[in-house]
Amino acid sequence: MVKAKSAPYLSRGKPACRNPLVNETDYVIVGKYGIEYRGIVQYHLLASDVQRLHRLRWVMETSMLKTLAESTARR
Numbered sequence: 001m002v003k004a005k006s007a008p009y010l011s012r013g014k015p016a017c018r019n020p021l022v023n024e025t026d027y028v029i030v031g032k033y034g035i036e037y038r039g040i041v042q043y044h045l046l047a048s049d050v051q052r053l054h055r056l057r058w059v060m061e062t063s064m065l066k067t068l069a070e071s072t073a074r075r
Contacts, residue, residue, distance in 0.1 A: 002052060005040055006059045015062035017070045026068055033064040 009015055021029050037060050044050050 002056050005056050009059050009063035015059050015066060017066040018063060019070075021067050022071050022074060024071070026071065029064065029067055029071060033060055036060070 009018070021032060024032075037057065040056065041050060041053060044053060
């Protein structure tokens, strides 16, 4: 499950920049990642297996930071 949820944030097995979000503001980028992660966590709270999501959190955070860095570099 974690691999499937991590797939949109990976490129060649490593966290990558999400190009569709590069032209957005920093606030929008952080907000979108937060909404996506919160939705996944809320769903898994019901099954009480949130501890398994530490890898997904790392992947999403790293991808978000790369997207923010690319966004800033383009301005």
